[in-house]
Amino acid sequence: xxxxxxxxxxxxxxxxxxxxxxxxxxxxxxxxxxxxxxxxxxxxxxxxxxxxxxxxxxxxxxxxxxxxxxxxxxxxxxxxxxxxxxxxxxxxxxxxxxxxxxxxxxxxxxxxxxxxxxxxxxxxxxxxxxxxxxxxxxxxxxxxxxxxxxxxxxxxxxxxxxxxxxxxxxxxxxxxxxxxxxxxxxxxxxxxxxxxxxxxxxxxxxxxxxxxxxxxxxxxxxxxxxxx
Amino acid sequence: xxxxxxxxxxxxxxxxxxxxxxxxxxxxxxxxxxxxxxxxxxxxx
Numbered sequence: 001x002x003x004x005x006x007x008x009x010x011x012x013x014x015x016x017x018x019x020x021x022x023x024x025x026x027x028x029x030x031x032x033x034x035x036x037x038x039x040x041x042x043x044x045x046x047x048x049x050x051x052x053x054x055x056x057x058x059x060x061x062x063x064x065x066x067x068x069x070x071x072x073x074x075x076x077x078x079x080x081x082x083x084x085x086x087x088x089x090x091x092x093x094x095x096x097x098x099x100x101x102x103x104x105x106x107x108x109x110x111x112x113x114x115x116x117x118x119x120x121x122x123x124x125x126x127x128x129x130x131x132x133x134x135x136x137x138x139x140x141x142x143x144x145x146x147x148x149x150x151x152x153x154x155x156x157x158x159x160x161x162x163x164x165x166x167x168x169x170x171x172x173x174x175x176x177x178x179x180x181x182x183x184x185x186x187x188x189x190x191x192x193x194x195x196x197x198x199x200x201x202x203x204x205x206x207x208x209x210x211x212x213x214x215x216x217x218x219x220x221x222x223x224x225x226x227x228x
Numbered sequence: 229x230x231x232x233x234x235x236x237x238x239x240x241x242x243x244x245x246x247x248x249x250x251x252x253x254x255x256x257x258x259x260x261x262x263x264x265x266x267x268x269x270x271x272x273x
Contacts, residue, residue: 038231042238049242091245092241095238096238096241102234103231218260218264222264223267226270226271
């Protein structure tokens with residue numbers, strides 16, 4: 001138990017240090033972008049947030065598949081925890097995006113394929129969480145949710161590929177976007193570091209959320225035992 | 229509006245959202261731990 005607590009503490013401290021360093025890189029180390037100026041610094045946390053939401057929904061899909069195969073409750077718990085974090089980060093993407101778009105595009109929102117598919121992704125997993133909370137039969141609800149989570153993941157590659165498949169107002173990919181794409185070395189370092197920091201942030205949040213879900217299950221089991 | 233204001237709003241939103249999420253987990257955990265303790269006491273009595 002002591003070892004587990006120490007592991008959590010180490011994980012939290014590492015995440016804290018990484019995020020702080022990420023902030024330093026985003027605000028001090030990275031140079032301002034030539035045309036957009038300082039508002040472009042939103043990019044260093046906007047892109048990692050999208051990255052985390054993709055990882056989170058991938059975990060929902062994977063845990064859903066394993067849950068359907070094994071029927072073990074801990075996989076359902078992992079999927080539920082990851083979905084909540086995924087929704088949190090896709091909301092961050094959907095809010096920080098328009099805040100970046102307004103001074104650059106002169107509009108908060110446009111029904112461009114990248115923005116629309118991202119919004120659909122949010123709706124899918126918001127519905128997933130609603131499904132989980134409204135189904136009275138928990139076991140059946142978990143199975144429905146697993147199937148829903150797996151099918152919902154189809155939208156993730158669509159969001160990712162949307163700026164490659166269609167001509168959109170959203171900028172083309174800065175990494176692997178072909179000729180003309182790319183970032184200044186300092187900007188690339190900052191982005192990569194922020195991606196790492198946010199990945200650790202996701203793992204930390206997932207561990208905390210998964211643990212809290214475990215306490216809820218323990219409570220329900222104890223209550224059930226008492227009633228019998 | 230000043231561009232810096234949008235930058236400020238974006239980062240404020242990110243940290244506020246994360247803080248609220250962590251706070252909700254902490255509150256849920258505290259509540260559940262209290263309930264479990266109470267239930268355990270009831271069973272012992």
